[in-house]
Amino acid sequence: MTGVEGLWPHNLSPNRLAVLERKLVLWLQEQPLPADIHEMALHYNSHEDLQLLTQKAATHGCHFSVLQTTVQLVISAPTDNFLELAELAGLNPFKDFAEGRLLGVNFRGLNLSGAKLAKAYLRGADLTDIDLTFADLSNANLGGADLSGALLSDANLTGADLHRVSLALANLSWANLTHANLEEANLSNCNLSDADLRGACLKNADLYRAGLALTNLAGVDFTGANVKEARLWHDAGIPQVVKEDLIKRGAIFDEKIENIKRD
Template sequence: MNAEEVLRRYALGDRNFAEAMLQESEILHASLLEANFQQVDFRQARLGQSNFSQTNLRQADLSEALLWGTDFSEADLSAARLRETDLSGAKLIRCNLSGAYLLKAILNGANGNTANFARALLIEADLQSSSDRRTDLGHVNFSHADMSYVRLGGALLFDANLTGARLCRADFTGTLQSGFAAADLTQANLQAADLSYANLKGAILREANLRGADLTGVDLTDVDLSGAVMPDGRIHN
């Protein structure tokens, strides 16, 4: 099966493309909402600006794919492989990425508001804001995700759930390239999170919950902790 056949069959009403081999395929500016792409091989595919909202992409392999501005709103990408995938500017609103593998994935300027990344692997992922758009991760579920060495400069994480997340050596600082300040984690839940040796310079953690969090090696000098619950349970002034 190739991209042309997928588009032709979709136009005729077919929605089932499970386990198709579509490696290196090009599907640009197409609408494929509500289709079944479970376990499809999309490695190194180019799917930019397409609409995959409400699709089933469980266990699909999108490693090294180019997904610039692609719409995955309410799609199911649970346990999908997105190693080194470029999701810059992608729409991930209410997308299910639980258990997904996003090693070194790029999500600059993506809108992941209310998405589910529970227990996902995001080691060395780049979630920094882009030069023209802030990465929106508000209300996202990152509980027990592995986000070691992740870059979050300028990202919005308002009310995000980072309970038990591993953020060892994560970088929350702003960048000259994006022009945005450090990450905003206002009211985020970081209870029992591992923030050891993370760079939080300039980060905003107003009213955040840090109870039981590991802050080993973290410099809090320039961090806004107004009203935050500290690891020992006290409220920061």
């Protein structure tokens, strides 16, 4: 058994594959292998990379047969629930998937409040209605992911790639989105009150009826964004010329509101 083909079949669901790959990577970190293999294990980008990694590890005496019990548990599990699969693999879903490859996973409706997912690769993932309050998603790649209705209040999304994500109806109050890439993102009816968006890119984003009360918008790029009926109130960092431009494009600045209702 000298390659990943011998560990599990190709036709696994994204959830099972993500769990098994992460288990393999963390297991390899515990093995007495050269530093370059450990580094490769943490930063592989494809199935081919993982195949090469297992081959290199095998040449240094790794016996992957010790993982077969865990692999079979995950493959044969009567569930595709990510949290349950992670538990079967002996992984902590709140700590063990930072920098993990989670391409296309289904996290729909899960409670991952406070999860450490910094630098995780979550492109195309289904994160609808997920609870990610207080989660660390700094520098995570969420391009094309669906976060409709997600709870992301107080989440750390610093430097996150949110290109073309759907955040419709999501709650991002108090979230840190500094220098996040939200180009072409769907933020319609999204709650961004008290969020920090300094230096964020909102080019061509849809902010229709989004709530941006008390939001820090210093240095935000609104080029081409749909701001019709977006609600702004006492926001920081908006130059007067930008404010006037947003009003012309349909944004609503109401400086008379005394009480803001937050979701």
